[in-house]
Amino acid sequence: MEKILVTGGAGYIGTILVPELLRLGHKVTIYDNFMFGAQTLLGFSAHPNLSIVQGDVRDADKVKEVVKGQDWIVHLAAIVGYPACAADPVRANSVNVDGTRNIVNAMQKGQKLLYASTGSTYGKVLGIATEETPINPLTLYGRNKRDCEDMIKQTDHDFTLFRFATVFGSSPRMRLDLLINDFTYQAIHNKQIVIFEGHFRRTFLHSMDAAAIYPFAMSHWDEMNGGTYNVGDETMNYTKREAAQEIAKKVEYYLHEADFGTDPDARDYEVDYSKLKSLGYKAKIDLSAGIDELIKIISVLKITNPLRNA
Ligand SMILES: NC(=O)c1ccc[n+]([C@@H]2O[C@H](COP(=O)([O-])OP(=O)(O)OC[C@H]3O[C@@H](n4cnc5c(N)ncnc54)[C@H](O)[C@@H]3O)[C@@H](O)[C@H]2O)c1
CATH class of the missing domain: 3.90.25.10 (UDP-galactose 4-epimerase, domain 1)
Incomplete structure (x- = not known):
């Protein structure tokens, strides 16, 4: 049984992922400010291995408390998509970048970070985008995600970066x-x-297949640790x-x-998904x-x- 913190666990991907992690026998803590409400948790909130903490990723002290003792940090909490980021750029920068910095600063050696980035970091691409293609994000949302990727890569933490396709x-x-x-x-x-x-x-990628990358990465950690992966299917x-x-x-x-x-x-x-496919992931x-x-x-x-x- 692993201890897993899921920030943004009340969100679109989080509410599919958390019940799956519980089903696999893990102990899960959701950390979320519930900006869209907490009723999304009702289908699985009774599970004895689930803890729920209301908090903001911008609150460094509280983040430190919830990160402590976890084996894995699944960092989903964010202001998601370019329209939401453009609507309030100050909030987007603080939640997406400062919030991620709080997570990274709170982590101790041996803890593993699974970070949700996006294919939007590529911007306009000629040809097929592989993980080696230089990224050139054109919106604040994409730039926030790129800045977090760079920040995480500069740490000595164990991590994997996921550049998700558009989920449906x-x-x-x-x-x-x-x-x-x-x-x-x-x-x-x-x-x-x-x-x-x-x-x-x-x-595109179905929401259940997006959530499935997390248990997949946990069971392929030796190969995936330190890597960046396009997450989708050609x-x-x-x-x-x-x-x-x-x-x-x-x-x-x-x-x-x-x-x-x-x-x-x-x-x-x-987008080229052969790097992930070579490890056996299939939508x-x-x-x-x-x-x-x-x-x-x-x-x-x-x-x-x-x-x-x-
Ligand atoms: N859905 C997609 O197509 C897609 C594609 C690429 C990347 N992603 C990434 O996956 C992650 C999850 O996306 P989603 O589609 O589930 O989005 P979502 O908006 O449904 O979920 C985000 C969650 O974060 C929480 N949150 C927001 N601000 C917070 C804060 N300050 N403190 C604590 N919690 C906060 C929200 O309450 C919500 O539960 C995001 O990081 C997103 O950028 C999603």
């Missing part, structure tokens, strides 16, 4: 701002999707238009391609199955707030 699929802390989730919502409830830059290539590289067409196979809606609109992250890239849920699942839940989900990060 359902979660107890649903996010409708993610591209596939958003498109599916629009198709079902508005009967239309307006896309711009339809030929732009994006890369079968999940689609253009935005192709992704919309996958939804059109299942939901009747009008697809409108607009001439206006740009992605500030300029995400138009194909289990493809886009079609994920869309089926989203249609099932989004059709009946009562949207009382927009479920968007910004």
Whole structure:
């Protein structure tokens, strides 16, 4: 049984990951400020191996207390996505960068850090993005993540950096701002999707497969310690238009391609996942199955707030 701290454990990825870690027999502490509420924990809050601590990653003393005695630190807490970061840059810098510094400073020798970075750090890429491709983030969100990657690499801690594809699929802390989730919502409830830059290539990963990288890394630690990994699957590289067409196979809606609109992250890239694949990681849920699942839940989900990060 390992002791695992999950910052941001009440979030979209965290609420899928934590029950899985508990199921595997680990002792888990969630550290979260619950900016989206704590009701996302109700499905597994009764588990005896789960502790819940309300706190902010910007609170260095409290971070030090929760990090103490842990074997693993899964650092998910963040202001996530470029719109949320742009909406309040001061908060984004302090939570994303200063918060990560507090984690890093609180860690002792032998503790292991699993850091959630993003493919958005690549910015505009010519060709296929491998972990060796120079990163060139174009938004504050991407720059925050790059700065944290650099900060972590400069420590003597044991760590792994994950550059996630854009995640999709359902979660107890649903996010409708993610591209596939958003498109599916629009198709079902508005009967239309307006896309711009339809030929732009994006890369996706189901929320359960994103969570699955954590136990995978724990069991492949000798190989993965100190490494940076693109987390995704090359079968999940689609253009935005192709992704919309996958939804059109299942939901009747009008697809409108607009001439206006740009992605500030300029995400138009194909990502190479062979480094992770060579260790045996494989995404289990493809886009079609994920869309089926989203249609099932989004059709009946009562949207009382927009479920968007910004
Ligand atoms: N979902 C994706 O597509 C994706 C892709 C790439 C990287 N990531 C990274 O994965 C991590 C988790 O993302 P998510 O999709 O679950 O996002 P999320 O917004 O659902 O979860 C973030 C969690 O962090 C918590 N949090 C925010 N500020 C905090 C603070 N100051 N102190 C303590 N807790 C705080 C929130 O309450 C929330 O529970 C993030 O670091 C994100 O950058 C996600």
